[in-house]
Amino acid sequence: MSRAGGTWVGARVPRNEDARLLTGRAQFVEDVEPPGALHVAFVRSDLPAGRLRRLDVDSARAHPGVHAAFTAADLGPLLRPGAVLVPPPPLEGLVFHARTALPLVRDRIRHQGEALAMIVAESRYVAEDAAQLVEADIEPLDPVVDLGHALDDDAPRIHDDLPSNLAAHVRQTKGDYAAARARADLVLERRFSYDRGIGGAIENRAVVAEWDARADRLQVWDTTQAPIPVRNVVAAALGLSESQVRFVAPFVGGGFGPKIMFYAEEILIPWASIQLGRPVKWVEDRYENFFATTQERGQLHEAEIAVTREGRILGVRDIFIHDSGAYDPYGLTIPINTQCTLLGPYRVPNYESEFRVAFTNKPIVTPVRGAGRQHGVFVMERLLDLAARGLGLDPVEIRRRNVIGSDEFPYNHEIMYQDFAPLRYDSGSYEASLEEAVRLVGHETFARERERVQADGRVVGVGVVNYVEGTGIGPYEGARITVEPGGTVRLATGVGTQGQGHFTSFAQIVADAIGVKPSDVRVVTGDTSDFHWGTGTFASRGAVVAGNAIHAAALSVREKILKHAAEALEVDPDDLELADGGARVRGAPDLSVDLGALALAANPLRGAVEPGTEPGLEATSYFGPPYGTTANGTHALVVAVDPETAMVEILRYIVVHDCGTVINPTIVEGQIHGGVAAGIGNAFYEELVFDEFGGTSNASFMDYLLPTSTDVPPIETTHLETPSTLNPLGTKGVGEGGAIPVAAAFAQAVEDALADIAPGLEILDIPCSPGRLFELLRKLREASTQAGETA
């Protein structure tokens, strides 16, 4: 296996940004406090469904220290529904009803936390005091809470102009599933439910806007993952030129998906700054975050698998419902991901997949790390486990018999992916990753050698599952690289950064191309005044799309350096090498010139720049892949289960993964660790609990259980590197892979641990909280008691 590496790509380079982050000197939006800033608190609906009959903000306006209290009536032309960010894919027969929210509620409330009014005051304290004085007369409506009944004929209508709560209907097929089923030796049908949850970034959303009337410019600091598209939307909404609006996404304390979304606050805060002639600041609090920031939630699947006696997959059929919440601004990305990722690394000759998206009176669903992929992986991996059990096969063996071989790439699944391109896998290491994980966890000997029951009465089990991760989709990203006269290299790119280590891995790519150290490269991300073309950080695409744009720009700058150095040293460019921040003649290192001097010479104060050339050592490049590149991996874990308390502890966690060229192993491992932690939360801890009235019962970190450091075990990571064939660096994304297969692995391991105590246990619902596991065990015991009585 070759990779594009050099000195720096592939090396464990310490992170350029850590000194600032670890000493508290990194700027976050909360740190921005322009003199004279006013503070915002929103009045939000406690009810998930209702009609706003009257809204009285007079007392709030009159409260000392309050500068303004805005309602929908004050917004004028801003009062229009938000944008649909991702259109539906061009599939035959597809149904999609786009419905998006108004910035402030005018009459209809469709989910808890929708904003009714915006209070602007001297401080957040005063703003919250005044918010309590707002009187809202709301006629409650019956809420749609239960996803399983959201599409019933008699379900209350969430959008009156639609005939039902159906937001979308999509069907994709390949082959002939019915025929495959007819010749199968075993057909298994099950119902699965898979709940996801919030993004749970440590930093909530925040927006600070400062309108400078004299300069006729608006500056906004925003926690967004997509500063350029948000800037463009805000400029258009406010009737400003894009050049008048600068968005800065500084350090952001975690994105995980919800910060890709465009939010009403991103228009309202700048608008308020213009209205009031003062800087305006809003920092979302944790409680608001549970309603006002998007989240992921449940899907209900009815799935079946048809296999031969030998365990070969003949076909899969999956019908599911996806909960979109009250609106669907992010199109169909999540359910399409589910539909496609279900196929995983397996040969599935016949596939029938159909989903319906339902509106419910719950907060809006948009991608959260994994973005529906884990739902699909869970269904497929569980079907394989159950089929293996039905056939008397080892769970690993059934996977071995179905994974796509290394000689089968590129592999075409013949359905359409979220980037509207066919679901094709460019390269991968499915057999190798499975075998390596099996070896590392000792699976072959595990069943024989382990002490099934430990001294403390707990039982142990093992789980091994596969996944693929579609990553690095288009459309494009760009980068500009400039060598400054001081010798510093400046790299600007449009993607925002939320902790991924961009300041280091991007610098490593540049360092290899032009012979400098990564610490010599100053990386600027997410500032529209530095770079204003691009889409954002999402879909595990930074290292792929931005990374390859940076690579291209670096190679262009390299050419310019070589040309200028060849002239300066009067040698042929082919005789030169770039190293230690300069160009030197191979074999004669004394003949050299440093980059700063070349940058100065390339931007002369006298003499003409030749026609057809540009001043400076600078280049801008763009990269857009033809379609997404597919990463893969295998997770294996060992759990200990206390059969009396139904508590589960993960004893070992092994990740074997392949994201193509690894730029920085430490950073990649960080992505894996965070992803696995999110997956553990998903599998066992996290669940948004809605009461019968549609209210969120656990909108705090006391009751919404994120895994903490004591709940996440050490993670043993092995990197395989099968380069992508779709980009020069050979990189694939890794941001979500850690999170995707965890629940499937967890379920398999818990069933394995309890195989003797509770034979027949089937974990089909996620999260598998201890309470849920207790119920499953209790029902099994009751069933076996009854069976015993009748026998």
Add this chain to the structure above:
Amino acid sequence: MKPPPFDYVAAATLDEALEALADTSLEARPLAGGQSLVPMLNFRLAAPERLVDLNGIEELSRVEETEDGGLRLGAMIRHSALERDPRIAHRSPLLAEAAPFIAHPQIRSRGTVGGSVAHADPAAELPAVLLTLGARVRLTRRSRDGESGSRVERTLDLGDFFLGPFFSALEPDELLTAIEVPPSASGEGTAFDEVARRRGDYALAGVAARVRLDSRGVCDAAAISLVNGGSTPCLMREAAQALVGEEPTPEAIEAAAAACAETSEPAADMHATEAYRRHLIRVLTSRVLSHAADRART
């Protein structure tokens, strides 16, 4: 999540604090570690007009070893002291054993024993542990009109202190100033365990137990109390009585554990059904009683 306005009094002495609490026309709340009160303020679930900060009062932060072999804990002792103070571990090992289960280290550094008891939360560990130990609370207030002296004090059994969920016998002008823990008897063993979703969370269920064995190895006194086993922190007298007069055999322990689960009144919430809680209470009671009995034997 910002608190509504309040008046703030930083008391330097106990008398200053009692003075600030004496005017009951004003809704005043003492501020100890603030680990429950401050989140309630920020969620605007509580809106007292005055906070009386006790953190500057030195005399409330003492640990005293009493002559009878017990302990007198000032109300402002931090949970971390229960974990670390060798005098506490020596005289009352159950307190030291249970302390690491109370929330997280950051919270234990700020949270106080007096605050935890006064909060009367049935889900908290400390009330259950102190009930098991037979602790008493000292309540102090400034003399009201017509009363002699400057202060009035009373001491209550903890069992008489807890009246309901988050509701105690504390009068609005009273301050919980100390907790008295009786000495442990010879032949006595104690134990604590709980099941929580994550380390540091409120327990789904928890059990504290004390078992005393006579020279023949027969249980002559026992106490069991539950975390999240009912609407108030309470002793499970019936279950404990089931063990008295018995040798703590697995069967006897199982019977007591079953009685404990039977007579408990756990509530269902999003984290556990009533049935699951009751089941956990039985499992934990059995484990904790075995442990306590083992310790009593050595």
